[in-house]
Amino acid sequence: MTRNGISRRLAAAALALAAVLGAGGWAAGGERPVTGPPPGTAAWLADTTLGRPLPDPAAARPAEVAAFFEPLPPAARESLAVRHPLVVGNLDGAPVELRYRANARAIAEEREHALARAADPALTPEDHTAARERAERYRTLLDDAAPGGPRRFLAFDPRGRGLVAEVFGDLAGAARTAVVVPGSDIDLRTFDRAGDPLGTPVGMAGALHGATGGRTAVIAWAGYTTPAGLGPDAATETLAGAGAERLTRLLDGLAVSTRPEAPATVFCHSYGSVVCGLARPGPRQASGVVVLGSPGLGVGSAAALDPGVPLWATARNGSDWIGNVPYVRLFGLGHGADPTDPAFGARPLPSTGSHGHTGYFAPGTASLAAFAGIALGR
Missing domain, CATH: 3.40.50.1820 (Alpha/Beta hydrolase fold, catalytic domain)
Structure with missing residues (x-):
């Protein structure tokens, strides 16, 4: 096939791709990806209760995170998860069971925030509706337990x-x-x-x-x-x-x-x-x-x-x-x-x-x- 023939074939394929995607709603787009460390990272990094720096969620490798948690007493681990549930729950390398508990706490806290927004007179009716829908979604995540017990979430980020x-x-x-x-x-x-x-x-x-x-x-x-x-x-x-x-x-x-x-x-x-x-x-x-x-x-x-x-x-x-x-x-x-x-x-x-x-x-x-x-x- 000649170079012009190849170019025409590729151009036709590109047009076909645009046509197929257009049929599904081409105008919908522009999603902004969630990037960076989880919410609450600033408070986590400022926490000095252990007398030493906590691993930076944006920079610490999972192996470094695991090495940080390994010698901590259970009470110290739990205390961090209670104070910083969104960070601990999303911290790759942290103990798995600790992340489950942190994320359950984070979801519950986010539900309370959503319920507060739903009742905030300063917000619009549309905001109230969206907040109620979020609160209900968080409730189902917490309440729709499987026969073996509560659902276990390895990550949760409300952004x-x-x-x-x-x-x-x-x-x-x-x-x-x-x-x-x-x-x-x-x-x-x-x-x-x-x-x-x-x-x-x-x-x-x-x-x-x-x-x-x-x-x-x-x-x-x-x-x-x-x-x-x-x-x-x-x-x-x-x-x-x-x-x-x-x-x-x-x-x-x-x-x-x-x-x-x-x-x-x-x-x-x-x-x-x-x-x-x-x-x-x-x-x-x-x-x-x-x-x-x-x-x-x-x-x-x-x-x-x-x-x-x-x-x-x-x-x-x-x-x-x-x-x-x-x-x-x-x-x-x-x-x-x-x-x-x-x-x-x-x-x-x-x-x-x-x-x-x-x-x-x-x-x-x-x-x-x-x-x-x-x-x-x-």
Whole structure:
């Protein structure tokens, strides 16, 4: 093909990409990613009750955080979590059970703040409604306990649309760990929902945990700002780049707090595939990466990723709309080559029995069976 022919083909693909995304709401975009350390960091750094500096959430590596907490008496740990719940709850490398308690406290405190805003006469009726909705959401996070006890949150950040991560299973004691990285339209409000539950990180993580017979601890990780709708944010990599930094820190923290000989397996759905591709986890961070319903990984082939981390690509089912998005990366739009193309270099996984963009974790599907096997290290 001539150079002009190639240019025309790429231009046509770019126009097709814009058309597909435009049908989903191109005007919706401009999400600002949540970045930096959690709220309350300034007060944390100013705390001198232990007679020595506390680790800087923005700079301390998870291994340094773990080394800080390890010699502290239980009472000192609890005191820090009570005074600084948002910091401790989001501090990768801190003891897992301590983070659970800190996040439960943080969610309860945020609910009280939201209820106060809902009754504040200085605010508008719209503000009151939004505050009541937030308060109710926080209540469900605290009250909708599973049969095994209260829900366990490894992260909670009320900024923006809200970030949250929930754990299924025994994260500290399980032989294997998995992380589910979701795609667009996931936030505090849509983290779990009755409609289309398998399209949420909670539904995906719960299905995977069950499929492994509970032998793998699974994290439903809505820990980055996702695109809202199929607009410019979904077609570009700005949010994915910010999410990749946060995912990298999560994986570094898990390498400290779980079994280092068995790093997490990362399951990346839809736009979450771009996050995982840009994170490029190494063998100390991940034992494998699985992509499903993927628009691309932001790279041209598997060779651009760490060769020490196996990459699996799940076959697209015939009713998954993601197949209508051109696999291009041009003029800042698109996420590169199709990972299910044999030329990409990923290991193939079946998807028999799955339906639609969010059906890959459905019970009885070949994809969920394959995911469980990989999560178990088979």
